[in-house]
Amino acid sequence: MGIQYPLYMMNIPVSYDTSIRNNAWMETYSEQEISVNLTEAIHELWEVYSFLSRYGFVYLLPSTSDCGLQDLVFVSNNGIVLHHMSEPTYIGSNFRVANRRGEEVLGMDFFCRLGYNTIKCPHLFEGEAELKYLRDNIYIGGYGMRSERKSYEWMEESFGMNVIALEQNDPFLYHLDCAVFPLTKEKVIVSVESFTHSELAAIERVAEIIPISRLEAYGGLTNSVAVGNFILNASNIDSLNPRSEEYRQERAKLRRMEEICAAHAMQPVYFKMDEYLKGGGSLSCCVLHVNRVNLQ
Numbered sequence: 001m002g003i004q005y006p007l008y009m010m011n012i013p014v015s016y017d018t019s020i021r022n023n024a025w026m027e028t029y030s031e032q033e034i035s036v037n038l039t040e041a042i043h044e045l046w047e048v049y050s051f052l053s054r055y056g057f058v059y060l061l062p063s064t065s066d067c068g069l070q071d072l073v074f075v076s077n078n079g080i081v082l083h084h085m086s087e088p089t090y091i092g093s094n095f096r097v098a099n100r101r102g103e104e105v106l107g108m109d110f111f112c113r114l115g116y117n118t119i120k121c122p123h124l125f126e127g128e129a130e131l132k133y134l135r136d137n138i139y140i141g142g143y144g145m146r147s148e149r150k151s152y153e154w155m156e157e158s159f160g161m162n163v164i165a166l167e168q169n170d171p172f173l174y175h176l177d178c179a180v181f182p183l184t185k186e187k188v189i190v191s192v193e194s195f196t197h198s199e200l201a202a203i204e205r206v207a208e209i210i211p212i213s214r215l216e217a218y219g220g221l222t223n224s225v226a227v228g229n230f231i232l233n234a235s236n237i238d239s240l241n242p243r244s245e246e247y248r249q250e251r252a253k254l255r256r257m258e259e260i261c262a263a264h265a266m267q268p269v270y271f272k273m274d275e276y277l278k279g280g281g282s283l284s285c286c287v288l289h290v291n292r293v294n295l296q
Helices: 038-055 103-113 149-159 197-204 214-218 245-263
Strands: 007-010 057-060 079-081 089-092 117-120 131-135 138-143 162-167 180-182 187-191 208-212 225-227 230-234 267-271
Touching (some): 007 038, 038 057, 089 103, 103 117, 131 180, 138 149, 149 162, 197 208, 214 245
Parallel strands (some): 138 162, 230 267
Antiparallel strands (some): 079 089
């Protein structure tokens, strides 16, 4: 597809709810707290959609309110476009969590209609959220919590990829986008406490690591999307008590994000994503990259 503008995919969250708790973050909410305000959820995502639409095109994955897929809005889990391939290729996810199975069918049908070669991963794999593109044929893949390492072995053999595999064992960082974010083609933000020395060394052979703490990762620092020189990230600081520990931690995360952006001539842009935090997701969970054109 020869469009030289950024292309993304999102989903209007008409089927989003939190009735089934399927990750550690959801377990931290009471029954009253976890209830979704759908009107607010739609508005929060519209703000992100509107920003992305200023700089590129955004496809909307069709769905209905009665499709029974409460997490479909988290489209980065749906699959991944292989950006190093000359032929447009889309790998559909193979979900570990039972109530998410079926999401990948909608995604694969959508990309098939766009003319992509679509293949469902034969092993457990949860999409772009788990497999981060760096450059050329180099990817960084997470496994252990939701995806299997043999997914990446299959991809390397089938599609000529070089995947740096990182094991995840923190239930609160259950997808790789919770701990790793390629800021540029040469620099990667990493929650260094989350991985072994040998895994960090493997990353350093292909990119420079920008270290962050596990607490900053818990705050969602790596759950970001780069748009030109903007870094989109979620923050709920306006909803927090300024005297609380949560406020202090969020403020520290924002300071670290601003330090990183300032050092790389980038600008952070924050969005309220409180309704999606209830589902264990955040900003980058709601965006899938159809291409990697990045206007400067």
